[in-house]
Amino acid sequence: MLRGLSWQRRRQAARDRRACRSHGTTGGTTVATHVLTLSCPDTVGIVAAVSGTLAGHGANIVDSAQFGDPDSNHFFLRQTIDVPRDARVALTEALLEVGRRFAMDLKLHDLTRKPRVMILVSRFGHCLNDLLYRYRTGALGMEIPAIVSNHEDFRSLVEWHGLPFIHLPVTSATKEAQEARLLELVSRERADLVVLARYMQVLSPALCAALAGRCINIHHSFLPSFKGAKPYHQAFARGVKLIGATAHYVTTDLDEGPIIEQEVQRVDHTQTAEDLVAVGRDIENIVLARAVRYHLEHRVLLNGHKTVVFR
Numbered sequence: 001m002l003r004g005l006s007w008q009r010r011r012q013a014a015r016d017r018r019a020c021r022s023h024g025t026t027g028g029t030t031v032a033t034h035v036l037t038l039s040c041p042d043t044v045g046i047v048a049a050v051s052g053t054l055a056g057h058g059a060n061i062v063d064s065a066q067f068g069d070p071d072s073n074h075f076f077l078r079q080t081i082d083v084p085r086d087a088r089v090a091l092t093e094a095l096l097e098v099g100r101r102f103a104m105d106l107k108l109h110d111l112t113r114k115p116r117v118m119i120l121v122s123r124f125g126h127c128l129n130d131l132l133y134r135y136r137t138g139a140l141g142m143e144i145p146a147i148v149s150n151h152e153d154f155r156s157l158v159e160w161h162g163l164p165f166i167h168l169p170v171t172s173a174t175k176e177a178q179e180a181r182l183l184e185l186v187s188r189e190r191a192d193l194v195v196l197a198r199y200m201q202v203l204s205p206a207l208c209a210a211l212a213g214r215c216i217n218i219h220h221s222f223l224p225s226f227k228g229a230k231p232y233h234q235a236f237a238r239g240v241k242l243i244g245a246t247a248h249y250v251t252t253d254l255d256e257g258p259i260i261e262q263e264v265q266r267v268d269h270t271q272t273a274e275d276l277v278a279v280g281r282d283i284e285n286i287v288l289a290r291a292v293r294y295h296l297e298h299r300v301l302l303n304g305h306k307t308v309v310f311r
């Protein structure tokens with residue numbers, strides 16, 4: 001059915017999970033594991049400058065992946081690094097200097113801090129339920145400060161998990177005020193990421209701008225096919241042989257945001273639109289969970305209206 005991860009990637013995921021346990025000692029020096037990500041105009045000497053700066057501060061590169069995009073002439077790098085605790089501040093300053101020299105969008109992510117993820121849901125609970133299970137089992141290393149919904153349907157499920165449920169009803173007349181309250185919550189709860197786990201409201205341009213690059217939506221079709229509402233019924237009517245789901249960053253243009261992950265599943269003429277909805281639920285769960293994990297592990301870098309994903 002679904003394409004599985006290769007053994008190399010399973011091994012890498014295990015290595016990173018170990019990294020996520022994030023601090024220990026190397027050669028007697030206390031280190032903290034970080035992820036370094038950067039993108040910049042492509043030129044000679046980027047990797048040499050970065051690795052030289054890391055070595056100069058005793059930081060050890062545990063894993064490294066890079067991509068040079070000939071279209072955008074941009075370079076992308078992701079490295080897992082063990083940083084001596086007493087070198088962090090100086091290393092950060094030195095890396096920022098390298099960043100200025102190469103006009104980089106450079107970030108050093110400390111893996112000792114768990115990211116905070118706020119989940120939004122409407123009336124379809126399969127993605128929420130799946131994320132809660134992965135949170136509960138530790139498969140997704142995150143804190144969930146709150147779950148927000150414009151309906152009451154999943155209050156009992158969320159509170160069963162011992163998590164705060166916030167009901168924010170919305171109508172076209174109250175949308176602006178509701179979104180203002182939502183943004184207050186994102187700020188108050190210090191959410192690093194907002195996940196639209198089948199949240200069926202179109203976010204305004206202002207909210208999209210405020211959440212740019214930190215709001216992931218699961219769309220229940222293999223984009224760019226079947227945008228908007230009822231994609232499975234559109235797929236049934238078209239008679240497709242493959243259906244899928246797409247996780248993407250949310251932008252003002254509906255279903256047009258940079259794609260993070262997709263998956264497909266074969267279907268056939270014997271299946272009704274309702275059958276496709278049922279098949280689609282499993283695909284949505286897997287695609288959204290992968291996209292959230294890739295984002296939380298700092299594996300996704302924006303490349304214009306596209307992404308580079310170091311899986």
Ligand SMILES: Nc1nc2c(c(=O)[nH]1)N[C@@H](CN(C=O)c1ccc(C(=O)N[C@@H](CCC(=O)O)C(=O)O)cc1)CN2
Nearest residue numbers: 199200201202203217218219228229251252253254255
């Ligand atoms: N600015 C954006 N907001 C949202 C996006 C997005 O890409 N950009 N994705 C949607 C999710 N979605 C499809 O994946 C989607 C959700 C809702 C609708 C829609 O037409 N909603 C109606 C209300 C429906 C209802 O109340 O049940 C509406 O908002 O008028 C289309 C697509 C999440 N938001």
